[in-house]
Amino acid sequence: MRYSEFLRGVITTAEKDVKIYYKKPPVIIFGLLFPFLMFLAFYIGRKVELSLFFPGFLAMTLFFTSSSVGPLVTPWERQAGTYERLLSYPVNIKAVLMGDILAGSVFGIAISSVVLVGSLFFINMQIVNVGMLLASILMGAVAFSSLGVLISAPATTSPSSIMMLSSLIRFPLIFISGIFIPLSQMKGVIKYMSYISPLTYLVDSFHSGIGGKNVLPTGIGILALLIFSGLFLLLAIKIHKRNMVKGL
Amino acid sequence: MTVAVEASDLSKTFGDVEAVKDVSFKVGKGEFFGFLGPNGAGKTTTIRMLTGLITPDSGKALIDGIDPQKDPIHAKMKMGIIPEFGNIYVDLTAKENLHLAGKFYGMSKKEREKRASELLQILKLKGRENDAVRNFSKGMKQRVNIGCAIIHEPPVLFLDEPTSGLDVQSKRLVVDIVTEMKEKGSTIFLTTHNIQEANELCERVGIIHEGDLVAIDSPERLRNTFDKTQSIEVSIEGEFDIDMLHNDHVNKIERSGDKLTIFTDHPDVTVKRLVKLTDEEDLKILSLRTQGPSLEEAFVRLTGDNE
Ligand SMILES: Nc1ncnc2c1ncn2[C@@H]1O[C@H](COP(=O)(O)OP(=O)(O)OP(=O)(O)O)[C@@H](O)[C@H]1O
Ligand SMILES: [Mg+2]
Numbered sequence: 001m002r003y004s005e006f007l008r009g010v011i012t013t014a015e016k017d018v019k020i021y022y023k024k025p026p027v028i029i030f031g032l033l034f035p036f037l038m039f040l041a042f043y044i045g046r047k048v049e050l051s052l053f054f055p056g057f058l059a060m061t062l063f064f065t066s067s068s069v070g071p072l073v074t075p076w077e078r079q080a081g082t083y084e085r086l087l088s089y090p091v092n093i094k095a096v097l098m099g100d101i102l103a104g105s106v107f108g109i110a111i112s113s114v115v116l117v118g119s120l121f122f123i124n125m126q127i128v129n130v131g132m133l134l135a136s137i138l139m140g141a142v143a144f145s146s147l148g149v150l151i152s153a154p155a156t157t158s159p160s161s162i163m164m165l166s167s168l169i170r171f172p173l174i175f176i177s178g179i180f181i182p183l184s185q186m187k188g189v190i191k192y193m194s195y196i197s198p199l200t201y202l203v204d205s206f207h208s209g210i211g212g213k214n215v216l217p218t219g220i221g222i223l224a225l226l227i228f229s230g231l232f233l234l235l236a237i238k239i240h241k242r243n244m245v246k247g248l
Numbered sequence: 249m250t251v252a253v254e255a256s257d258l259s260k261t262f263g264d265v266e267a268v269k270d271v272s273f274k275v276g277k278g279e280f281f282g283f284l285g286p287n288g289a290g291k292t293t294t295i296r297m298l299t300g301l302i303t304p305d306s307g308k309a310l311i312d313g314i315d316p317q318k319d320p321i322h323a324k325m326k327m328g329i330i331p332e333f334g335n336i337y338v339d340l341t342a343k344e345n346l347h348l349a350g351k352f353y354g355m356s357k358k359e360r361e362k363r364a365s366e367l368l369q370i371l372k373l374k375g376r377e378n379d380a381v382r383n384f385s386k387g388m389k390q391r392v393n394i395g396c397a398i399i400h401e402p403p404v405l406f407l408d409e410p411t412s413g414l415d416v417q418s419k420r421l422v423v424d425i426v427t428e429m430k431e432k433g434s435t436i437f438l439t440t441h442n443i444q445e446a447n448e449l450c451e452r453v454g455i456i457h458e459g460d461l462v463a464i465d466s467p468e469r470l471r472n473t474f475d476k477t478q479s480i481e482v483s484i485e486g487e488f489d490i491d492m493l494h495n496d497h498v499n500k501i502e503r504s505g506d507k508l509t510i511f512t513d514h515p516d517v518t519v520k521r522l523v524k525l526t527d528e529e530d531l532k533i534l535s536l537r538t539q540g541p542s543l544e545e546a547f548v549r550l551t552g553d554n555e
Binding site for chain 2: 005012019082084085090092
């Protein structure tokens with residue numbers, strides 16, 4: 001009974017996000033255009049083994065798409081004055097945030113799936129473990145959309161300052177991850193730093209699904225993403241709760 | 249009296265500002281309760297604590313016996329809330345906003361369809377239901393907002409200054425809708441800083457000032473207090489003795505600059521006296537204005553009486 005009402009809040013919030021925020025320019029730019037440009041920059045003029053770099057690219061796509069909805073929603077609602085109205089419905093902050101995470105995840109999964117399926121046609125890749133691949137997409141999406149929701153926690157009514165913050169956080173996470181330099185070639189401090197980025201685990205997880213060249217033991221990546229998700233979610237709830245009044 | 253809304257010792261401080269201080273009251277089931285106070289009195293803060301939006305520093309609220317702090321989801325199922333600054337989604341149409349609200353309240357698609365079309369009729373928005381709310385006037389937006397709050401026919405309705413900034417027609421419509429909700433048995437909790445509005449609509453009025461609940465009574469009994477707070481603002485050229493202006497109906501005269509504010513429970517008599525007097529003394533009236541009851545002044549009287 002209680003759970004069904006909570007769940008209803010989550011799903012209705014997510015539906016609202018899909019209807020309103022998927023169409024907003026920052027989501028289109030960071031969620032669609034940006035990964036596409038990165039893709040071009042990545043492949044054109046580089047004589048690399050496409051199949052070797054594909055997991056990294058897929059991870060980046062999932063990262064950008066999943067984390068693009070979260071940072072937008074709460075600041076936008078605060079600015080538009082809809083935040084208090086939303087919280088006046090039978091929801092609590094947890095349900096709202098989980099709804100935002102769900103909306104972000106669905107966006108990431110949908111776009112990444114299209115990229116994955118499309119790429120299957122012209123990149124010769126070997127999918128060695130479908131289960132791992134799908135689980136990685138799912139967990140990656142949840143982890144990064146949770147990160148996005150966490151980024152939106154500061155008490156501001158300005159979506160643009162949050163978009164700035166989100167770039168400040170997201171880009172370093174890419175650079176220290178195993179996207180540009182494969183984890184297997186990293187050494188010393190760089191290698192340890194890469195373990196800070198949740199993206200590293202996703203890339204490695206994708207490797208265990210595609211091509212089978214993962215560095216970490218199979219499954220560790222998924223576990224790490226699960227832990228990141230929980231951490232981001234808990235932190236997001238805590239900070240959003242604290243800042244709720246300021247945003248009304 | 250069956251209690252629908254109960255506040256016990258609610259307090260909230262923001263930094264140095266004690267927004268609400270130990271406020272307690274009960275609102276009966278089906279009652280139309282007005283919460284009256286000037287700007288910054290603590291009305292919105294009180295409503296937000298009652299509806300579980302902010303946590304009180306101390307004290308407790310109960311809505312139909314449910315503590316909105318402990319069980320916000322169930323408490324909010326019983327309420328319709330129109331926040332002072334709560335906007336609906338301008339990217340959605342009027343109908344989509346109503347449906348979204350219905351979904352949050354757990355209504356089936358069929359129920360939503362039925363209620364939404366009913367409400368669009370009542371709110372005089374038929375024909376505009378599929379337009380994005382972005383292009384609506386303020387009054388139309390507020391009507392949709394109210395629709396979103398009453399779509400589930402809540403037993404308790406909270407309205408935070410629902411008519412402020414609306415034109416006469418929209419105001420009328422809002423008042424009619426709320427009155428009808430009350431007739432159907434809902435409890436209404438309405439905040440306002442408009443004495444007239446409180447007098448006309450409410451069965452009982454609570455007056456809050458700087459976080460203190462200074463009086464709770466029926467408008468009839470408060471009217472006595474309010475009446476004494478009517479005033480005449482006058483500016484007179486020439487020398488004269490202020491005491492000449494006093495009569496049985498004048499409670500107080502205040503001077504600020506060249507203006508005098510004469511507080512009176514009988515503006516008619518007082519103005520006539522004033523005109524006669526200035527005529528006799530050959531004084532010139534530069535300006536004259538009668539002012540309705542003042543909440544600030546009523547507060548001064550109420551706390552004065554209490555002390
Ligand atoms: N989130 C907040 N942070 C800091 N101070 C606040 C906050 N909310 C309210 N206050 C302060 O608390 C006091 C009461 O404010 P409140 O909004 O409850 O008054 P109100 O009666 O609703 O006034 P109004 O008629 O202007 O809407 C004010 O001094 C206000 O500045
Ligand atoms: Mg207010």
